[in-house]
Amino acid sequence: MTKSGTCDEKSKSNTADRSRSANTDSSRSGNTDTPARLLQLLSLLQTPREWPGGELAERLDVSRRTVRRDIDRLRELGYPVQATQGAAGGYRLVAGKAMPPLVLDDEEAVAIAVGLRAGAGHAVEGVEEASVRALAKLEHVLPSRLRHRVSALQMATTQLTSGDGPSIAPETLTVMASAVAAQERLRFTYRAKDGIESRRQTEPYRLVSTGRRWYLVAYDLDREDWRTFRVDRVFEPFPTGARFTARELPTGDAAEFLRQSMWRGQQAQTHDFDVSFDASADFIAARLPASLGTVTPQGATRCRVRGTVAGSLDWLAVRLALTDADFTPHAPAELVDVVRELGYRLTRAAR
Structure with a gap:
């Protein structure tokens, strides 16, 4: 037999061996939908743990060789898959320079x-x-x-x-x-x-x-x-x-x-308010700025304050609470809501 004929026979033999190997690998694989399989593999790897090759092969219903090829494909797509050697080794997805798409x-x-x-x-x-x-x-x-x-x-x-x-x-x-x-x-x-x-x-x-x-x-x-x-x-x-x-x-x-x-809205906004206190007029007048409103006595232990305030009603509610006297807001309706909300918040803080 000529040298050329020998080379041709060896080439045919190698091709046949590769074909048999591929066929054998495919026969072990029940999951032949490569795109779907890659997505499933990526979903598994995004679970923070180390995946042994055998477990991945079982989960995907493919051979270990197919798992290795799929891992290489993910790496080519930019997914940082790390492999560790040894009996306890396996694959895991590690942090890269950019976050890959989540599956x-x-x-x-x-x-x-x-x-x-x-x-x-x-x-x-x-x-x-x-x-x-x-x-x-x-x-x-x-x-x-x-x-x-x-x-x-x-x-x-x-x-x-x-x-x-x-x-x-x-x-x-x-x-x-x-x-x-x-x-x-x-x-x-x-x-x-x-x-x-x-x-x-x-x-x-x-x-x-x-x-x-x-x-x-x-x-x-x-x-x-x-x-x-x-x-x-x-x-x-x-x-x-x-x-x-x-x-x-x-x-x-x-x-x-x-x-x-x-801020502009608060400055342009003014509120007429009406509040009664369970305290004497002298007691309240000493604890509120005169510019805030007029204090009117309503008996020895009660008084009423009426005035106008610009800006936030939150500030007014806090200022009224700092008088150390029980009070009841009558107007405007927004002040009643603000006092109620402040009361809820302080009650939650006190718990």
Whole structure:
């Protein structure tokens, strides 16, 4: 036999051996859907533990060789999979320079969405804006069957306690957050403090949380000026689909704009108040500034104070409480609410 003929026979033999090896490997594998298998493998590796190769092969219904090839594919895609040698060795996903896409099963996705929705209904200081952005992204990609499960679970449960601020529908926050991120004009109905409702068309700029309430900073197209809107007074938010180029905010920072807006509103706001005390007029007059109002005696152990205060009623409620006398607020109605809320807060602190 010629040398050339010998080489040809060896080449054919090696090809046959590789073919038999591949066929043998495939025969051991019951999971031939490579993309689905890679996602399943990634989901397992994202559990914080070390996975022996044999256990992964059993879970995926493939051979150990297929597991090794799939691990190499994940590494090529940028997932930092670390392997350890020895009888107790295995594979685990370690922290990399960037967070790879998470793979969640149905139960995990529902649990995360419910948790984010529950937290987004109240302003939770420190994580509020990131929570809303994450919720908007998650609900955007959730299959309809899982969205229905999340909504059903949310409707069937209630919280024993809540934050100091008013509750907000998570859907309202996610719609607004999506409009802000996409620079998409937003329409909604807004109920002012006096109860009057109006339709607004805005260019949403940022959502801002004060720890008790959510606010939307936006450019009001009808009024041709920047405005802040309390989100708990927003109804039926609707992204129009019309894109816009973000305008320059006067203060350059949404939180600072809100702070200045709230300060101006407090300075422009005045309240006529009426409060009675279970103490003598002399006792109360000595403990309240004369500029606050007029103290009128109503017997030896009772008096009444009427006056006008500018700015926050929270300050007035605290100032009245510091007189060391029992008192009853009569007007305005907002002062009654503020005193009641302050009482609840102090009672909780005393416990």
